[in-house]
Amino acid sequence: MSWLNLVAIETGMIQIWASEHWLEEAAFVASAVGVWLSTRRSLISWPVIIVSCILYGEVFREARLFSDMLLQGVFGICAVYGWWHWLRGVQADGSVTVEVLSWRGWVWGLMAGAAASVALGFVMKQYFHASLPWLDAALTGFSLVGQWWQARKYLANWWLWIAVDVIYIGEYVYKQLNLTAGLYGLFVLLAILGLRDWRRALEQQNAAALTGAA
Numbered sequence: 001m002s003w004l005n006l007v008a009i010e011t012g013m014i015q016i017w018a019s020e021h022w023l024e025e026a027a028f029v030a031s032a033v034g035v036w037l038s039t040r041r042s043l044i045s046w047p048v049i050i051v052s053c054i055l056y057g058e059v060f061r062e063a064r065l066f067s068d069m070l071l072q073g074v075f076g077i078c079a080v081y082g083w084w085h086w087l088r089g090v091q092a093d094g095s096v097t098v099e100v101l102s103w104r105g106w107v108w109g110l111m112a113g114a115a116a117s118v119a120l121g122f123v124m125k126q127y128f129h130a131s132l133p134w135l136d137a138a139l140t141g142f143s144l145v146g147q148w149w150q151a152r153k154y155l156a157n158w159w160l161w162i163a164v165d166v167i168y169i170g171e172y173v174y175k176q177l178n179l180t181a182g183l184y185g186l187f188v189l190l191a192i193l194g195l196r197d198w199r200r201a202l203e204q205q206n207a208a209a210l211t212g213a214a
Helices: 003-020 022-039 045-062 066-087 103-128 133-151 157-174 178-213
Strands: none
Touching: 022 045, 022 178, 045 066, 066 103, 066 133, 103 133, 133 157, 157 178
16 A cells, blocks of 8 residues: 555545544634633633533533533633623733732632532432543532632632643543543643733732832
8 A cells, every 4th residue: 555545544534533523623722712812811712712611511411521511501601700800800901900819719719629529529420420420520620610710810720720631631531532632731731821921910010019109
């Protein structure tokens, strides 16, 4: 078999795979764009995130990852709230201010994530026979906390997203959602970028505040 035949076969296989996974591909693109816009503190990120929630909700329904499907619905609600909340803190350049999470906020947020993990894991295992119910529920619980922190413009949201997304990569590889696993690898990099950029923005805010007070 010539190399041209091998290329043709490989190209055909890629086309078949793409036609069968078009929904996951569309969700991939929307999610990546939405997170990148979030790292830029852009208001446009929220409508893009809402679209990605709708698309991934269907992807996870087909994969029987019901906690993730539920998570996308809640993410959509949080995105609407985040859009509204960010509008209240828009700066002259169109970006939003960054807030610092108190240690009490850390404690309450992590406790809420743990409680949601236990409750959702029990429900998914007992009544829905979901795949990987406890791991899926834990990631769902702490993702909700991360989305809430992001909507509230807390710098800490990026620390939590880095931890959650690293674990998500392993889950999606196990479930053979390889494109989505790759997306979460990209999410880790974007979260690191977001952490860096939001830190810089916070430093600039603090410097501007000190200059104004002087």
